[in-house]
Amino acid sequence: MHSFTEENYLKAIYKLQETNGEVVATSALAQVMGVHAPSVTDMLKRMAGKKLVTYQKSKGVKLTERGRQVAVGIIRNHRLWEVFLVDKLDYKWDEVHDLAEQLEHIHSEDLTNKLDKFLGFPKADPHGDPIPDSNGVLPKSKAVLLSTLKINEQGTFTGVTDHTAAFLNYLDKTGFSLGDPIKVKGIEEYDQTYTLQLKGKKEVVVSFKVANSLLLSY
Amino acid sequence: MHSFTEENYLKAIYKLQETNGEVVATSALAQVMGVHAPSVTDMLKRMAGKKLVTYQKSKGVKLTERGRQVAVGIIRNHRLWEVFLVDKLDYKWDEVHDLAEQLEHIHSEDLTNKLDKFLGFPKADPHGDPIPDSNGVLPKSKAVLLSTLKINEQGTFTGVTDHTAAFLNYLDKTGFSLGDPIKVKGIEEYDQTYTLQLKGKKEVVVSFKVANSLLLSY
């Protein structure tokens, strides 16, 4: 099997590829992994040897198909465990990430699938992130940022792009809840502040930073 | 925190102390851990430095109080996860050990306690082994080996001393089930073969090896 460290590198590369394009830079990886650049260079050479990534000196990395499969498998584990923690053990959505970072490395496809079944084959984790199926297929999300909506447009709150506990707490406190409808009532020209109508006619005002971290679907 | 390796050494030392007396030999540990003696010597020095064990050159090891606490904590995790796997995910009792060996190293007292609650505060794991409480107190078992009973004596089947899948499968197949009553109907002088009456008048004949691996309580 793969080491936890390898798995974490794969996950990091996968996520960087998703957001920043196909080829990932050593420095970006170093930043995400919390290590220094030479450690990354070193690791990438070993991982290339195992055919988990394709690596060309000074030209960045990409995942191989195998690497992608492993990465998505870890993400599947992570999100299923998060569902378990919230649905079964009564954790809050802002408390589960670090535990899932540990649990995602339990090696057993069979366990993952039994857990999936036990949880009722959930489609998304507690933060609205889609759960890959057992074949490593991750449904393409059609959600858009709230910050792209115009006045009087609306949608259903289905995810976040900021996963920090601080932000999630703010959402709880302010009355945002996954699955609820949100309608844009106003946008302040001066500083892009959004006035939103939440479920039950409740109106709240949020900054652009917040509007830019909420995902809506139709 | 402690490394998985350290935790596995602590658990091994704990179990050897339980069965073989207070002081544990390098060779015994090497055998249980599946490594060679010099690796153990090396590890014990590091663990002594961290005050997890007291180690004297060529005189064996003992756990410190801290070491014992950690060991019992791991055992608590292990047994709770085994209950989870059997009770919630429908695993069989002979399938859960290796998974629990991984899950026991998830570091979170809070998770352990929430899991305990979710499972209804079980007293024993699927093999009848007692689950330490959150203070690290492990109830002293009063169970005895079936092989110590005389003819016509009886008890309740509450545990095993052989945890191998092979043995557990044999028990399933032969009709043994945790919690059932067992009565000794006969003991063959020649080879110590036991004739037992299981639940529902069913009679079975088992070898001494089997009789010596079953724990009964009254």
Place this chain on the structure above:
DNA sequence: TAATATAATTAGATTACCCTAATTTAATTT
């Protein structure tokens, strides 16, 4: 007690993962 056998330790290496300092390669600016 002396001789022998067993157990444990030391010596010297290896692998995975990480570091700092120095150097090289690539990108940007003048």
Place this chain on the structure above:
DNA sequence: AAATTAAATTAGGGTAATCTAATTATATTA
């Protein structure tokens, strides 16, 4: 294009956990 800045790699080391071979300490037996 040359100079400068930024990014990446190489060189050389460190620690945790393991190994084999050689040595020393303990236990057993004659």
